[in-house]
Amino acid sequence: MSRLNYHHLYYFWRVATLGNLTEAARQLHVSQSALSAQIRTLEESMNTPLFARQGRRLVLTDAGQRVLTYAGDIFSRGEELEALIKRGITPEVQQLRIGVLSTMSRNFIEGFITPLIERRDVRFSLHAQGMANLLNGLRNHQLDLILTNANVVNEGQSDLWQSQLLAQQPVAIVGPDDLQNKKFPDGYSNMRWVLPAPNTEMRAAFDGFCSRWQYEPAILAEADDMAMLRLLARDTGALTVLPTVVVKDEIEQGTLKVHMTLPNVFENFYAVTVKRQFIPPVLTDLLESQ
Template structure:
């Protein structure tokens, strides 16, 4: 009787890491192993399966057609394994439930707080860990289950080549706001009054910036981009100091009036600030993330 081929799941994980990161070097850093060690284990995996799985493309390794199929199965295998660990971790116990949230830099921290905070009100105590970075870095951490959920202003695009799921939380209008003195001068003749005026904007690689640029083009208005910010908190501080006018999601208007003294200039009609929870699983199971997403949808439904 012929023996049935067996898969070494450690070797499969090395292959999965190389494809997911797009680089042998990055995979070795993630796995804390040397390149010769990982390379030799990949060769053993290919010999065991009897198929070529990876090809060189410049300095990177890319999967063959068979490699793509193997990667798809590996993704399911390791996602299921993580779900098992999550299920065990989330059993009722005396220790706090751990919730790791990745927050895209462009998401206003005031909104991130309003989304995350309801996740702390479970019968079991919750310990929250928040990490802020670029969406690409956070998605990489999400893919290896170092993060439970990522908050972003846009869904994940297929170009990232990572199997994750974008769950819409809702959207709201966007207002142009500024200090009272600046707002008074800009209200007259809005939106043409914005032409040539210093503006404080998110960086041009963000979804909200692209929508705002399109709105300005439709109005035939060309403000002076005095500053571009990945971190919305920095944008807010420059606006509070009177350096220019800035876009503010309507869900934050009352808070920005109260805490920062901002005044509304006018609405960027047709522009919506959108927000998403991105998870490694199609159906969210983490109880704190479920509480977060349910509350967030109610929050944006009111706006």
């Protein structure tokens, strides 16, 4: 049975992270030819190329990018272990990679990471992507957790995704402060609306609410991005439907006003992780603080 040669993997990791074969050879105190030979041996053992040449540059292939992710995790954990064994301490700086759904409220994300901002022993990165890319990043250990407003359900892999409900935010009708506190639907007949996209849970809930009141909103625009809805509500004078956390700054400043909270309608926010043997302490602390 073939076994992974971690010496070769370490050489690959140093070249990939430095992005320069010459500099990696200098730091490792080996010749460039010897270093190239070690990486070729690793590629042969994996039966796939890890680098592709573009002129004089070495560029990671898709497989190389995936191997780099695992190598980074292996050797960074090794450094943590060495620090723990030699000095009996955890690393001075812990790293956390957070993926966020690109359409989510930036205010909610900011509130979530506030505990990290206050810590000097943590460095974190944020990656805004679509759901498919987020789940792939989590599955391939490129991300430590993801934030989403859609629950992730395991299908045939019962222990893959671990989802934690972080918050339920009430959904409200929000807009300019010129409706004089009229009850819905009175006074709303001449108002225009910027609404969540038709394929969203919020839009479905609002459509159902309007149907009960036999009210037909005059739609100016639709968007599936909370940041865009926030801008449209602020700049068009139209009404919108969204969680109040999205526009908390505008509400505090008096630019926008909450006219009514929709009954029994909430936006859920989740933190999703995957089962792993080693969980960074900072991740455990962060989730427990929510």
